[in-house]
């Protein structure tokens with residue numbers, strides 16, 4: 001059965017026309033889903049009973065079930081969602097001073113194979129549909145009775161490897177008659193799929209693009225992130241410059257610091273060279289421990305030195321707070337589960 005949350009408003013109108021229903025009915029349903037945030041067709045009380053029955057036969061609402069919920073000492077919450085097909089994924093809710101942010105997954109598993117990340121390694125199963133991406137937000141809002149203001153595509157999966165569904169989910173998020181989460185409140189993180197970065201630039205969506213860089217050296221980056229063998233640092237930087245040129249948006253480079261791997265002053269110097277004169281920001285992530293991982297977190301002293309060096313050379317660098325690491329909800333710690 002079709003998942004009604006897979007459709008943006010324009011597509012939903014077309015679906016309604018196919019069902020010989022008026023397009024404004026689709027608008028009403030869209031409002032029930034994303035403004036009133038109901039979880040059943042029966043709550044859509046301005047639709048006739050007949051229409052509700054018709055919709056029930058045609059569409060499912062696909063409300064996720066929470067299989068597990070964990071809360072960190074810092075208030076971060078992690079949910080394990082049942083996708084209703086035998087798979088499960090994780091989503092994280094974080095509290096910032098500017099509001100609530102959600103970190104959504106985009107795939108069941110990941111094909112990228114980054115050595116330091118727990119989301120990969122286990123087999124890739126499938127892409128999430130746009131409705132499944134959106135439902136992570138709705139399910140958390142229902143559970144917590146909150147409104148989410150920021151969405152980061154930084155959970156399990158490579159968002160640009162599920163491009164169409166991610167873009168459609170963003171259209172649903174953005175819509176002024178729906179969730180109304182503006183592009184400026186959305187970040188997409190990628191391991192560096194160059195052609196898709198270019199495609200995204202051409203769309204000029206005004207989302208923040210985060211690039212998982214982690215090293216300035218091709219040999220080292222390829223060792224950490226196999227995708228680098230396909231699109232090396234030079235190609236990646238070219239695509240980033242194109243993104244900045246097209247969108248006028250600052251890029252955020254993510255750099256996870258691993259002890260005696262990429263965290264010494266030489267690395268910082270190389271990073272300055274690479275990013276000189278670019279409209280960008282560096283997000284330093286103390287690398288989080290994962291099961292069987294070979295990388296060890298840098299010392300606090302090194303992390304601060306690294307940041308200060310970048311800042312002294314005019315590159316804005318901040319250290320990402322390690323939210324949720326006690327419940328394995330921090331960067332790189334999410335994983336898909338078999339039921």
Ligand code: SAH
Pocket residue numbers: 112116117118153154155157158159189190191210211212254256285286287288289290331332333
């Ligand atoms: N596939 C996308 C989306 C994942 S975002 C990407 O690679 O960007 C998750 C972020 O956490 C990425 O920047 C990723 O490189 C980083 N990350 C992965 N494992 C980590 C770890 N063990 N410690 C710190 N950061 C990690």
